[in-house]
Amino acid sequence: MKNKKAVVLLSGGIDSSTTLYLALEKGYACFCLIFDYGQKHKKEIQCAKKIAKRAKCKYEIIRFKLPWKGTSLLDKKLTIPKNRTTQQIKKEIPSTYVPARNTIFLSFALSFAEAINAEVIFNGANAIDYSGYPDCRPEYFSALEKVSSLGTKRGIEGKSIKFLTPLIKMTKPKIIKTGIKLKVPYQLTWSCYQGGKKPCQKCDSCLLRTKGFKELGITDPLLST
Amino acid sequence: MKNKKAVVLLSGGIDSSTTLYLALEKGYACFCLIFDYGQKHKKEIQCAKKIAKRAKCKYEIIRFKLPWKGTSLLDKKLTIPKNRTTQQIKKEIPSTYVPARNTIFLSFALSFAEAINAEVIFNGANAIDYSGYPDCRPEYFSALEKVSSLGTKRGIEGKSIKFLTPLIKMTKPKIIKTGIKLKVPYQLTWSCYQGGKKPCQKCDSCLLRTKGFKELGITDPLLST
Numbered sequence: 001m002k003n004k005k006a007v008v009l010l011s012g013g014i015d016s017s018t019t020l021y022l023a024l025e026k027g028y029a030c031f032c033l034i035f036d037y038g039q040k041h042k043k044e045i046q047c048a049k050k051i052a053k054r055a056k057c058k059y060e061i062i063r064f065k066l067p068w069k070g071t072s073l074l075d076k077k078l079t080i081p082k083n084r085t086t087q088q089i090k091k092e093i094p095s096t097y098v099p100a101r102n103t104i105f106l107s108f109a110l111s112f113a114e115a116i117n118a119e120v121i122f123n124g125a126n127a128i129d130y131s132g133y134p135d136c137r138p139e140y141f142s143a144l145e146k147v148s149s150l151g152t153k154r155g156i157e158g159k160s161i162k163f164l165t166p167l168i169k170m171t172k173p174k175i176i177k178t179g180i181k182l183k184v185p186y187q188l189t190w191s192c193y194q195g196g197k198k199p200c201q202k203c204d205s206c207l208l209r210t211k212g213f214k215e216l217g218i219t220d221p222l223l224s225t
Numbered sequence: 226m227k228n229k230k231a232v233v234l235l236s237g238g239i240d241s242s243t244t245l246y247l248a249l250e251k252g253y254a255c256f257c258l259i260f261d262y263g264q265k266h267k268k269e270i271q272c273a274k275k276i277a278k279r280a281k282c283k284y285e286i287i288r289f290k291l292p293w294k295g296t297s298l299l300d301k302k303l304t305i306p307k308n309r310t311t312q313q314i315k316k317e318i319p320s321t322y323v324p325a326r327n328t329i330f331l332s333f334a335l336s337f338a339e340a341i342n343a344e345v346i347f348n349g350a351n352a353i354d355y356s357g358y359p360d361c362r363p364e365y366f367s368a369l370e371k372v373s374s375l376g377t378k379r380g381i382e383g384k385s386i387k388f389l390t391p392l393i394k395m396t397k398p399k400i401i402k403t404g405i406k407l408k409v410p411y412q413l414t415w416s417c418y419q420g421g422k423k424p425c426q427k428c429d430s431c432l433l434r435t436k437g438f439k440e441l442g443i444t445d446p447l448l449s450t
């Protein structure tokens with residue numbers, strides 16, 4: 001019997017890579033979706049490709065530009081915030097927020113899933129150790145499921161594509177612990193928002209990652225070499 | 226006082242062009258959004274640009290490919306249906322349905338609107354004289370508004386971006402009649418799904434357009450030259 005198909009959004013970071021391995025563990029035939037949208041941290045695209053290959057999964061790369069930018073992740077004139085405290089990270093939506101990014105990414109995933117007859121879309125969104133992005137919260141995904149059921153052919157045929165976010169309520173250490181059990185190749189992942197060769201260890205993404213490894217008492221493989 | 230801003234999705238056809246002129250009439254400063262997504266009928270992109278220029282509106286073009294295709298509008302191996310009857314058009318979703326296309330388009334529009342502080346997004350969707358696409362119906366747009374309110378920074382700040390679909394319940398003759406009053410340059414529009422120089426007059430899009438002009442007793446300017 002053929003495995004059920006899933007589309008997995010893969011950014012090359014800790015969360016999406018762990019999500020991919022969780023989806024594989026559940027027995028899905030996974031098709032990864034990678035985005036090249038002009039992000040400063042282009043390195044994550046190469047990492048995502050390596051992770052998909054390591055997991056022996058097919059992948060597609062969608063390329064586009066957002067000419068209006070509207071975020072420090074794309075706009076070279078804007079600085080990516082550094083050294084925010086845990087309190088700040090939890091309370092203020094930072095300039096790295098990309099307007100409607102997850103809605104764009106997930107709508108491509110919906111298109112991909114419908115075209116290849118996949119039943120589910122896996123997304124590594126997390127609403128615990130995250131930067132307060134509104135499009136990472138459970139209520140947002142519920143709204144998106146309604147769009148999937150009303151706005152696609154599969155949906156109106158009663159075979160609506162579901163969004164699965166297994167990490168949404170996990171802390172970062174819990175995610176990493178789960179990933180280590182599943183042998184996620186964290187040495188291949190990339191989280192830093194800056195375009196550098198090494199993680200800056202100052203952006204939100206680095207800080208959340210560091211916190212995760214630190215609380216587990218494990219050295220981040222990216223920092224051990 | 227500055228006019229309120231609106232993003233208007235512009236495909237270059239009758240419906241989106243009429244919607245643009247309706248939005249302008251309502252006093253909005255309109256920013257058009259045009260998509261180059263590998264469609265066979267590339268001509269519509271040139272037409273959309275001409276219409277935006279004629280209306281003295283700024284526009285952005287978003288370019289991407291859907292590698293999975295999944296539709297006869299993109300896949301050269303698939304044929305675009307011809308000469309479907311009005312009954313067939315109303316009952317069967319044809320192969321020209323593009324998986325989640327409007328969700329992709331409208332998510333880019335949401336990003337654009339948030340980045341430029343636009344309050345509304347105008348879309349020319351129509352659920353009367355249309356090809357039965359699920360992502361053209363009022364209930365779909367209601368679901369999308371929920372995504373807008375929960376998944377964007379503006380949304381959680383209580384300034385949710387709204388989707389306006391003024392044509393959604395109009396017949397094609399009514400749309401054209403409205404457009405003629407507003408001096409929409411229909412001679413610059415393009416509806417045909419085929420990639421030809423002249424309208425094929427056989428695809429759904431041509432048939433719906435022809436029906437509209439015919440019922441009004443007016444010659445389509447594209448056919449009069």
